[in-house]
Amino acid sequence: MRLLFRYLLCLLFFFTCFGSEIRGQKPFIFEPSKAKVNLKQHFVVLEDSMQKYTAKELLKNDSLFQPLNRFTYKGKTNAFWLKTRFKSTQQISVVIDFRHLTFADLYLIADTPGAVLMHRSAGALRAIEQITKGDSRYHFSFKADKNVSYILLIKSEHIKSYSPIFDFYLSERYQFLEKKFERELNELWPQGASALLFIYIFLRWVSTRYRPFIWLMLFVGAFNLYGIGLNRYMIDWFFASAPWMGLLIVQCCLYLGLFGLYMLLLDSWNIKERDVKLYRWGKTLIYGLPLMAAIIFLINYYFTNYQLTAKISTNFLLVLFVYSVVLLVKIWKKLDKHERLLAYGLICFLMTNLMSTAGIYGWGEDYYIVLPSISKAVSVCIAFLFLMGLNGRLKKFEDDHTHFLKELTLLQQHQNELLEQNVKERTKELSQRNAHIETLINELNHRVKNNLQVLYGLNSLRLAAKDNMDADGILKDNISRIKAMMLVNDNLQLGEGNQPLALKPFIENIIKHSAQVFDAENRVAFKVSINDGLQLDSSRGLPLGLIVTELIVNSYKHAFKNCVHPQITLKIELKENAWLMYYNDNGSGMPENVISSFGTDLIRDLTRQMQGELELTNVNGIFYTFIFSDNRLGIS
Template identity: 35%
Template structure:
């Protein structure tokens, strides 16, 4: 079923159920003859009115002739009849505030029973088996009785003197049918309240709060018009209960307007109608306070209900004008709110008509009417809220799709730009690699050129000296730099292996200075230890200088005592240690500190942040320590 057909269908269903139930509970045993007399001055004894039948008037007296504040006596004759087949009967009435019953046996003219009832009667004054709107009578069907009723009605209306007598079983069946109708409608209200509460917990959508308050408040108002509300909460102070009841209706009205303001976003849509709605809410609150104080102190509900007519007219005029003005400005969910508002206006109009035409007798029907309309209004509002949430979900999903599409386009553009940047980076990397290769090639060529020039100068021409130690030392240093460059190019990185550099250097210098391998070399070097580029040349030159000095000066040719050079390179967690010593002639003086080789070794160690100690006695001993953290 389409959403816009749900509310009319349910309204029609509830209306049929309520009307069918109302038809089933109509009273059929109205007492045909009731004599009425206004209370005489200083005469309140039931026997006085029993013996003075002449003061009672025609029962067809007009309702307008009753004094709203007066006290009246009713005389009812209960004849012996074969139609009365049972012993227990119920005498019922409607909406009378105070009723005193005296039952007199006509044979003995003696009062055999006295009871009290009425809407404002404290429960402790009502006899067991009776209620606020009925008396339970034990009758002998063979006797005739006279029932005297003292009526004091203080609600501001003329009393409704409609009395009914029926056997107890028929009365209970009728009451049960009436209770079933109210239970059905109240059960529907409770189910809707639970649904609305759960919907708000799930969605946290604020209009659910207003519609929950509206349904609960108006439902409580309908319940407050029933005697069960008074018996449950105000059994000993019924007047207070009857005065509090209309406050629920005011609360429901305010909740209805808050729903309009929130759901329609009326402050933005129409500031004028927004201000008028606030004024109406202020009027409702003001009248609620006035009505509560006035009704409780005077018990006059007539004036309060007549002011309700004025407020009802204001509601109808405002709501009708509002949606006529805004019809083209609102969307589909907000138009459903207009349907609910129309139902609200119809309910107010129907209640006003009932009150005008039936006065307090309308209270028999108003609770069911209120519950019926409030259920219909709530269902329509729930449809409107659901449509609004659905529309917001669709808009949200649409916005998400748009954002996804925009993000996809942005990512595509970013990927395109990234691809372009990658291509440019690849070209630059290729260019840089070419430049580096060219640079390495030129460095290699330049070093090779220097080395070759040294070799040519070392050989000299036919008439020159064939040996030059300074050039030979320079060649060894150039060879070390060539070796470092060659290893870096070979490794294609910014690091090289220390053991490889050391062994290549030793091999070259041994071939240069000691081709016959007269001097033994003991080498211990940590394996696979990588050193960074910026210290590799310095370390290589240090080792070159150490070996060169040892070959040149440590072992003169006349000394043949197992010449040995020892080189140990070890590492720990935070440092690298190099220990070099020879068993050569050494030196007993500090003249060695001024030599070029030792000065160069000290300077190279300082450049790579190393510490050095030298012991020239009994052969030269060198000890280097380099902290790894200083190489970063």
């Protein structure tokens, strides 16, 4: 009996204390003019692990629920029914908002006879087509009449494997929209700053082609997208009909930003040359980033365990943290002041990383409310530090480049001065040598002239002796040839270097001297046709002079023995890019046995030497035609 009595007392105590909370909840009073109401303190809850209850059933039955402040959940991904009653002091549009739920369904009915049940759908991973018109992913909107009691039932489903959070707030619609606008404005300014910073970095890369700007651009762009994804804007802008895909891409943006960060550090700090072991570890971690991104993507895609992937990411970030600390300790003293700005940015990133890790482990999914703002603000600050470091380093490179160019210019000027000095000295030396050579040439010409004079004098003395006629002819021939050589030598001595000879005076002197030797009585008439402006290359003077001498000597010796009025005609002209020389006399011509004599053979050899052609006609005197093509005579 005593045991039964005690049992009845316990039941009486239980219904006295908790019966009013479970059965027939009294509606709380909602005053729109005041601050929004946290519904968590008014909820009773039911965990529906088998998805066996319906809204109509639960709206009528309060006995299945228990107070939320005494509730312990059994499964993180189960469905939870939250129920309460409220009464508004005004007729007004109200909003129920939340932050974390994957799927949420609102059931609302006035606690009056004949009331109609209202159902609205929302949720983070609900396609836009499934969300009730007038609502968003994170709020319900409806109208409440004055002093009417409403039964509010919410079905909450969270498939991310985080601990269930029942953060529902009831507020007046205008007040909610005002706060929402203010919150979005605060979220958008760091996004705008990141976008402007991204554009600036891109323009810097375009103007400089400095590779670390690519990694900085990747870091800023990826972390900006990461913040946008955490704020749910990425889903609303790009994945409204497939929100789960937008949520998967958010983690990929995080790892893409980390890839850009550590590539920037390895590249701009030149770790490969400063510490090969650190460089290899860094490359290994960088290669691990896409692998981790793929693992997290697959876990979230197939198992939707976002809490697990968040812990995996956090642990991997701790590994990066350790590597970064070791990296800073080992190379700190090797960094210049510009590179240390990047180190300060890395330290800022590591501190934020530690704070985020502690926040995720301590507050779970609640920390993701403030993480986007922290992520964007810190990423902008870090990017500014990195940008200042890169710009400073680039400026240092440009200053060093300018300094090297100045030194190179000075060195080149000095080399030019040395070269000019060497050229002057060499020019002076060559001038002295040229003067010496000119002296030697003049001396040689003088000696040649003296020798020719001696030969000319000896032959003249021998000619005066007149031992016999044959010797007399030989001596005259030699005298004429020597005179031709002397004329050429005289013209060379009068000029400087390779100056050309005046053709007409040169030929006339040969004719005059030949007449003195062979025609003392001036019986032979000469008809010479040479333009006064024609000039003869000095290298061609001797062979041409000897040819003309031999022609005149042959005419004197063989042509005019029986001629009453002897005459010799000589003409030189330019015709169709070829120089022509005509020579003829009106003598008796030459016998066949004379045509191949020494004189004619010498004429042919000299013509071949000058690369010319010779035509000989032996009718009514003798007629020579010389053709020197392509200016072989050097006449101008």
